[in-house]
Structure formats: C-alpha cells, structure tokens
Amino acid sequence: MRVYGYARVSTQEQAEEFDALNQQIARLKTAGATEILIDIESGRSDSRKQFNELLYLVQRNQVDEIIVTRVDRLGRSVITIHKAIEIFVKHEVNLRVLDAPVDPNSPFGWFSINQMSGLAEFESRLLSQRIKHGNNYFREQLKFCTPPFGYGKDENQRLVPNRNIHEKSGKTYFELGKLIIELILEMRSLKDVCTYIYVEYEIVFSVAGLRDWVKNLALQGHTAYFVKKKKGVNREPIINFDTHEALVSAATVEAIQQKLSANRRYRSSATSTRGDYPLSSLIKCAHCGGGMYRNFSRHKTKTEYMRCANYSKPGKYHCENSKCTRLREIIAQTITELCRHAPQLIDHLQSQSVTTVIVNTKEIENLSNELSVMRGLRSSNPDIIHAIAKIEETINSLSTPVKIVDRDAFENAQKQITIASQATFWESLDDLELRAALVEFVEKVEVNSSGSITPTFKLPLTRSSMRP
Structure with missing residues (x-):
C-alpha cells in the first residue's frame, strides 16, 4: 500500500526548539507511513507546498492511505479541511487520524471531523485575536523589535542611542552612525562607503542595506510601524514623532536622497546596453x-x-x-567547445528522446478492476491483503515496456546541432543574433581565477544539461 503521512507545524521555532515536528514524524512512521510530507506554515494558508502536493498525488490516484496525528494538521479552516476530505473520499483514500480515529465515509465520522475542524478554526482565530491585541499594546508602548545600526533598546524595549563602545574604532555605535551619514554625503557612492567602513571598522553593510538604513525613520527620532508595504496588505503607516534622540535630521536625509537620485540619473541611460551582449547572465x-x-x-x-x-x-x-x-x-571558447562536442550532443539527444510506455492489455485491465474493488473493501483480513499484493505482483509481471522515439523532435534538434557545429554559422551572426543562438545551447559558462572557461550545454527542445 502507498501510505503517506502529513506533518505540519506553524513556525520554525516549533520545529526546532519544541521538537514538535520530529514528534509528529516519529508517530507517523510508527503508524506505518512510508512517505512523509512536511510543511512549516500556518494551517490557515491554502498555499502550503507539501499539502497541495499531497492533494495532487491523491487526485492522480497515487495514494491509498493518509495518516495525520490530528485533524488540525490538515488545516485550521473548516473549508480547507472539508475540501481535502472530499477529495480523499472521492478518490477512495483512507484517512487515519491517530489522536481521534474517525471514518469520513460514515455520517457520524463526517460529523465528528466537521466538529474538530470547527474547533481547529476557532482556536486559530482566537490565537490570531490575542496576537493582534498583543501587537497593538506593543505599538502603543512605542516598543521596537530590531533597532537599526546606531541604536539599542532600554528596559522598556524603546529605542535609545547605542552608547556601547565599538572595539576597533573606540567610538560609540551612535557616533559611528553619524560618521557613516557624513561619509555618504562626502563619498562618491554607497558602494564606496560600504567598502570604506568595512576596511576601516569591519562594519558590514550591503549597498541596498545602507540605502534602507538611511531611509529608516528611526534615525530621525521617530518610532514608526507599517512603513514598508507588503504585498496584499494595505495598511496606513503609524508614525510616532520625536520619541527618542535623532541621529540625522530630515534635511540631511533629503540631501542624501537627492544625491542618490543624481547618481542614478548620471549612471542610467535610455540607450543602455547592459545585459544586451552574448552570454548575458550565463x-x-x-x-x-x-x-x-x-x-x-x-x-x-x-x-x-x-x-x-x-x-x-x-x-x-x-x-x-x-x-x-x-x-x-x-x-570564442564556448563556440569552439560547442562545435567540438556536437557529435556527443546528438548521441545524448538520441538517448534522451526515447520514452517508455506500458502496454495495458485486456488482462491487466481486468486485474486492475479487481484490485480497485478489493482495495475499496478496506479490510484488515490477512487473506484479502495477501490477495491484493498478489494481484499487484501479477500486474507488474504482465506490464510490457515499449520504447518509442519522437522522430520529429529528434530530427529537428539534430538539425539545429549540426548547423551549430559549423564555425561559419557563428561567424555570420551579429551580436544580437549570437546572443539569441547561444541561449538555445548554453546552460552556463563557468570562469575560474586562472581564466579557465568551462561551458555547460543544454539540448534544444529537451533542455537536458550536458557538460563536455
């Protein structure tokens, strides 16, 4: 039997610190699950990758039984659980709940599952409401989660200047924050500032990180929430002004933004050819x-x-x-390697273009129908279980694999590779044509510190990778 287990926890903390995920997995294995799918995501989300994979396998008739520790592992929404169980019943998949054995095929079992689903959603909504009230209180107290560089938090979790001494410079972190602002105004680019503060003070900033740091309203003395927009969330920012000592003035931030905009205009061009060259991004x-x-x-x-x-x-x-x-x-070296290895690419293409299908004879069809009926019994009788295994073994022995070659696809791809193996073909192309042609054949080109160039090719149409 193809028995799948499904385990879920809402957070990484539950998986690591409380060992909740490992406990579920151990119980599922003990119960007989041969394959276990795992999600670390809220049960209220319908976009859980492994949960959707499980539903996909069920719909493809590749699952006989599903084991979960509790019904709420399937989800924290009545609708989500209801739809999932409907799919299980439709495709004759047995659902086994370890903490509350129920039969979704019976009216009483269906009623019990819906009761447990409602309770799971109730608990989820109750927890969500508690978190919402807690977060509102957190913001009312002007508390802050992660302070930006130059700041720390006091005993009430509010922002204060970080007066701790930076070991290498002998300055406080708040003073270093002011120094970085001065460097941004003086130096040519943010990249130069990042390099300078790393070399001089071993302070690591990425260019994007430094840009976001400058725009953080906390540096101007304000405690703000919901400033960054999130996809699908439309909420107005909450800004509490002058809550702590400012590191930079609003006028200085405006001057920095004008400088960055000027740099962007200087470096950008409407006719820029960045990326428009052969092997771009490869x-x-x-x-x-x-x-x-x-x-x-x-x-x-x-x-x-x-x-x-x-x-x-x-x-x-x-x-x-x-x-x-x-x-x-x-x-030039990529084209040379492509021309030299064209025969190998064609041989590899021929082997990849062969597919195998199973001829479904009338006898196999009859046996498959019998197998479906016996599985539908869901019996624990050893004789019936042995009979099911015997029928499966007979079907496997009668299945005849037949190789089929897609000649049209093979000949088309072979023609492309043959043309590409001619040096004169590449010499006739301009840069735009060369870029388009190389993308068809090249997966990537690796260059090491000695200048050695190693291309990896992909086959046209099949996209199969091959290293020469």
Whole structure:
C-alpha cells in the first residue's frame, strides 16, 4: 500500500526548539507511513507546498492511505479541511487520524471531523485575536523589535542611542552612525562607503542595506510601524514623532536622497546596453557560483571583460576570484567547445528522446478492476491483503515496456546541432543574433581565477544539461 503521512507545524521555532515536528514524524512512521510530507506554515494558508502536493498525488490516484496525528494538521479552516476530505473520499483514500480515529465515509465520522475542524478554526482565530491585541499594546508602548545600526533598546524595549563602545574604532555605535551619514554625503557612492567602513571598522553593510538604513525613520527620532508595504496588505503607516534622540535630521536625509537620485540619473541611460551582449547572465564564477558583470577597459579600444560580481563585496560575501577575462575570449571558447562536442550532443539527444510506455492489455485491465474493488473493501483480513499484493505482483509481471522515439523532435534538434557545429554559422551572426543562438545551447559558462572557461550545454527542445 502507498501510505503517506502529513506533518505540519506553524513556525520554525516549533520545529526546532519544541521538537514538535520530529514528534509528529516519529508517530507517523510508527503508524506505518512510508512517505512523509512536511510543511512549516500556518494551517490557515491554502498555499502550503507539501499539502497541495499531497492533494495532487491523491487526485492522480497515487495514494491509498493518509495518516495525520490530528485533524488540525490538515488545516485550521473548516473549508480547507472539508475540501481535502472530499477529495480523499472521492478518490477512495483512507484517512487515519491517530489522536481521534474517525471514518469520513460514515455520517457520524463526517460529523465528528466537521466538529474538530470547527474547533481547529476557532482556536486559530482566537490565537490570531490575542496576537493582534498583543501587537497593538506593543505599538502603543512605542516598543521596537530590531533597532537599526546606531541604536539599542532600554528596559522598556524603546529605542535609545547605542552608547556601547565599538572595539576597533573606540567610538560609540551612535557616533559611528553619524560618521557613516557624513561619509555618504562626502563619498562618491554607497558602494564606496560600504567598502570604506568595512576596511576601516569591519562594519558590514550591503549597498541596498545602507540605502534602507538611511531611509529608516528611526534615525530621525521617530518610532514608526507599517512603513514598508507588503504585498496584499494595505495598511496606513503609524508614525510616532520625536520619541527618542535623532541621529540625522530630515534635511540631511533629503540631501542624501537627492544625491542618490543624481547618481542614478548620471549612471542610467535610455540607450543602455547592459545585459544586451552574448552570454548575458550565463557567465558564472566557478568559485562562488555568483554572476559576473561586464566592464570596459579604459583604453580607447574599450575592450569588454568579465569579473566576479562578488569580488568587490565585503565580509562573508567576498569572493577571491579577481580574474578579469575578456568577453570575446569566453564567447570564442564556448563556440569552439560547442562545435567540438556536437557529435556527443546528438548521441545524448538520441538517448534522451526515447520514452517508455506500458502496454495495458485486456488482462491487466481486468486485474486492475479487481484490485480497485478489493482495495475499496478496506479490510484488515490477512487473506484479502495477501490477495491484493498478489494481484499487484501479477500486474507488474504482465506490464510490457515499449520504447518509442519522437522522430520529429529528434530530427529537428539534430538539425539545429549540426548547423551549430559549423564555425561559419557563428561567424555570420551579429551580436544580437549570437546572443539569441547561444541561449538555445548554453546552460552556463563557468570562469575560474586562472581564466579557465568551462561551458555547460543544454539540448534544444529537451533542455537536458550536458557538460563536455
């Protein structure tokens, strides 16, 4: 029998600290589950990945029995649980609830499940209401969750300047916050500021993180909530003005925003060709797996070369690959490898284009019907269970695999690879055509610190990866 277990907890904390998830899994395995699907998400969500996967398997008739520890593991909504059980009943899947054995096929069992579903939703709504009241009280007391750099929290969880001493600089964190503001006004870009404070003080900021930090209203002395908009949530921000000592004035923040906007206008262009080059987004660093960006030499020839995007990042994001490799050299070697390995690609394509199907004979069909009837009995009689296993074994022995080749797809892809194996074909393309053609064949191109170039190819139409 194909027996699936489903386990769910609402938070990662429940899974790790309280060991609730492992307890569920252990009970499901003891009860006989051979496959266990797990979600760490609220039961009120209908977008749980593994829960939806379970429903999909049931609808494909790939499940005989489902085991859960409690009904509320399936969900915290009457509608969600009701729909799930309807699917189970429709596809003749047995539901086993360890803490409250019920039979969804009987009227009394259906009534019991709906009672438990209602109780689960009631508990969920009650908990949600308590959390809402707690959060409202939290905001009324002007408390703060995670203070921004330069600030800490007092005994009442309110923001105060962080007067602790930074070991390397000898300054307080609040003073360092003011220093960073000055650097943003003085230096050319946020990237330069990030690099400087990492080298001088070992303070790690990403460019995006520094930009968000400057815009944080807490730095202007205000305690604000719901400032960042979330998808699907339309709520007005709550701003409490002048609740603590400000690190920066509103006028200074405005000056910084104007400078950043000016930088953006200076660096942007309506005719920008960023990304419009052959192998765009396909060239990766062999060391960190990150992308590589294109730059131009200062020489009048403006030679294009590629470099790891993480090389200039500070701290844990830094990559040691400092190699600058010419873009045209990467493209040329990729094309050379593609031409050289074209025969292997065709052989691999031929093996991948063969599919196997099972011929369903009349005898197998009759046995399958008998198997469905016997499974529908849901009997614990050993003789019936043995008979079901015997029929399954007979069906497997009678199933005849037949190989089928999709000749049209194979010949079309073979023609593409044959054309691509000719160097003259690539020489005839301009950059836009070259980019479009390479995307059809190349999965990625890795470049390491010694300049070694390793392309990975994908087959046209099948998208199967192959490394030469």
